[in-house]
Amino acid sequence: MNYDPRPELITAARQFYQQGWMMGTAGNLSAKLPDNSFWITASGKSKGKLTESDFVRVNLDGKVIELPDNNNRPSAETSIHQTIYQCFPNAHACYHVHSVEANLISRCVKGDNLVLPAIEMLKGLGIWEENPNVVMPTFKNHLDVPRIAQEIRDRFSRKPPDVPALLIIDHGVTVWADTTEQAANYLEIAEYLFRYLIAARQVE
Ligand SMILES: CSCCC(=O)C(=O)COP(=O)(O)O
Numbered sequence: 645m646n647y648d649p650r651p652e653l654i655t656a657a658r659q660f661y662q663q664g665w666m667m668g669t670a671g672n673l674s675a676k677l678p679d680n681s682f683w684i685t686a687s688g689k690s691k692g693k694l695t696e697s698d699f700v701r702v703n704l705d706g707k708v709i710e711l712p713d714n715n716n717r718p719s720a721e722t723s724i725h726q727t728i729y730q731c732f733p734n735a736h737a738c739y740h741v742h743s744v745e746a747n748l749i750s751r752c753v754k755g756d757n758l759v760l761p762a763i764e765m766l767k768g769l770g771i772w773e774e775n776p777n778v779v780m781p782t783f784k785n786h787l788d789v790p791r792i793a794q795e796i797r798d799r800f801s802r803k804p805p806d807v808p809a810l811l812i813i814d815h816g817v818t819v820w821a822d823t824t825e826q827a828a829n830y831l832e833i834a835e836y837l838f839r840y841l842i843a844a845r846q847v848e
């Protein structure tokens with residue numbers, strides 16, 4: 645039996661929807677198969693009630709190779725998932741959500757990076773240094789999504805990011821990981837960091 649990650653993606657999307665991170669069809673989730681194709685949420689689906697028909701399987705060039713429902717179109721942000729899988733061959737899951745906190749903190753970013761707090765939670769993103777100086781790369785939002793994807797590709801090919809996450813300004817975060825479970829953990833930690841940074845601004 646071939647591996648099918650759709651049940652895990654459906655469960656993850658329901659949890660993220662319940663957190664308020666995938667409201668009104670926002671966000672997209674994908675997971676890669678051994679042949680390097682990936683299942684991604686079809687565009688415009690309600691993420692709190694996905695079924696196995698609400699997906700599209702595409703190859704790494706973005707060509708549709710399996711369509712459970714002929715009305716489905718790949719997520720409008722498929723090019724970002726493609727870019728992540730091309731830049732990080734070990735990545736098997738890529739999750740993108742829109743939280744209020746990600747959007748608020750993105751407005752405080754100066755330059756091209758969000759400076760992350762040097763707190764214990766960074767270990768959950770793979771940072772084990774004492775007093776780490778770590779940033780999350782940020783990107784401008786463009787209506788033309790392939791342009792965002794190209795800017796991600798250009799930047800990551802020059803320098804890989806400190807953490808497996810990126811933030812699109814006024815839009816939301818994207819994380820990637822070797823497994824769907826790890827991607828969910830990374831997403832929860834990224835969202836925790838956004839909440840922390842917002843709260844910190846109120847007590848400083
Ligand atoms: C209300 S969400 C606007 C589009 C977007 O940013 C998103 O994440 C969802 O797009 P999709 O095509 O994957 O449904």
Ligand SMILES: [Zn+2]
Nearest residue numbers: 671721740816
């Ligand atoms: Zn989005």
